[in-house]
Amino acid sequence: MMKNCEYQQIDPRALSVLPQSAQNTTEKTVQRSRRKWEVFPGKNRFFCDGRIILPSQSGVLPLTLGLIVVTCGLFFAFDCPFLVKHLTVFIPVIGGALFVFVVFSLLRTSFTDPGILPRATPDEAADIEKQIDTSGSSTYRPPPRTKEILINQQVVKLKYCFTCKMFRPPRTSHCSLCDNCVERFDHHCPWVGNCVGKRNYRFFYSFIISLSFLTSFIFGCVITHITLRSQEGKSLVQSIQESPASVVELVICFFSIWSILGLSGFHTYLIASNLTTNEDIKGSWSSKRCAEESGNPYSYNSIITNCCATLCGPMPPSLIDRRGFLSLDEAIPAVSASEIELPPFTVKSDAHMCTQSTKDMLERMVHSYDVHGLCPPATPKTTPLDLEVSGPAAASSEPSLSAGCLPQDARQPVAPPCPPFSRSNKRRDSLHSINPAFRLASPSPSLSRTTFILGDAPDNGFIPLP
């Protein structure tokens, strides 16, 4: 390990900060505890003190919501009165129930953590680095690392994620828009404004199914409405003129039905075969590649079991623990300076530095453990510049589904400034627009840590001292 001293891991500019940070340490102990969502490294926004999570780019979620609300509003305002009079009162009741279910599913899909994997701690990353045999020099970037494992007698390749510094579990993919590894990654849906992954796939599915029903229902009702009107001795044109809103609804529903029904059918097929959109598009388990009938090692080989497992299976917990408190004794372990200047695979710790920082962290951990119970160290914060090098990793996370989800350009710029939610709102659960990139840029006190301090990325989410 001692031979790997070639990389500059201490930013000299940061060293000047240290004497002040040492002083600030004692002051910090009386300051309020920070929650983990405040130092989350991915491109996410958090509301209600970490209860709600959204990607930094909401895609066209407002449009989706707007379309649904407007269409249903027009339906209830213009079509329902006529249909109630001529048919039955159950029409708005059913419509209302479907509408509520659709909106609820949509919001649940958008605001739920899709199954984000927290990034590897520096110690973990160092351990993985040690296990991988690399002999390259600092100027050569080796090909992306893969590890082959056997799952149910099927060879599966695990890829190394350069951003999250770990081998991705099977079925996990890194979403470049959210800058997170997501478990059982299906796709990033701009209509919903979130990734669809392990934890919110069932909500997404119930959203598209209920939306199919809703659009078909409204379409049918509007057709019935216009037909009934024209049967009362009026011409079709006249009927349409009397109820112009119906035409708007017809147009919206007509175009939606094709895509939504298609999407529902597609996802029903995926669920029945226990596949993700990502796997299907990449053809990971297609029969052309595999000699066996079912190449998919995750399938239970029974449609019902596959459906039940995906939709009704146990709800896994969120792994990122948004509302957990950071231990006051823990500084945010800032990312190694070498990650900005050098290819990220070259994070090779200097033995002494690593030991020193580990020792310090663990001393505090032991102390915390004795007093408070186990307090985990803070999640490492990565620089936005990491986006540039996560390209190869992100390439696999951009499946596009022509039916419903638009392909996203992997090189989209960093999120625009967040809406200016007022911090002066006195309610505890006031909306906080938290994009760490836009917080005040005072360097974080690093206590006795002597390594891995970024000096030149002030917007990198250092905890500002209030």
Place this chain on the structure above:
Amino acid sequence: MAETHSLQDLQQPTASSKVFVQRDYGSGTISKFHTKFPSELEPRIDKQQFEETIQTLNNLYAEAEKLGGKSYLEGCLACITAYTIFLCMETHYEKVLKKIARYIKDQNEKIYAPRGLLLTDPIERGLRVVEITIFEERSIGSGR
């Protein structure tokens, strides 16, 4: 050279390394850890003891993620109530996670801490690894 360490420093154990037990994906995406005994722990703890701990953890995670009548019922009930039921009720998975946390704490107190080891709950590492910290006692008078 005079020893300048404080008494506290001399008495406090010092962490020196960590061992990571990785996930075992041989059976799919279920949470399961390798039971292979890491060589770094050889001087500290019994191989059997360690394997028993990991195996118990694996069994607990399997219990949490088990597909069966109970979990389907919970899933259907949640769907019917538009998932609002989770506002007042803990999921089965969460209950088992609490059980796991208690088990790990118990193991740490009884078995690992006396040997200068510390198990970290895998949930705090995103269920990626079981992190075991190895503390080394700082020997008194080593500088002379």
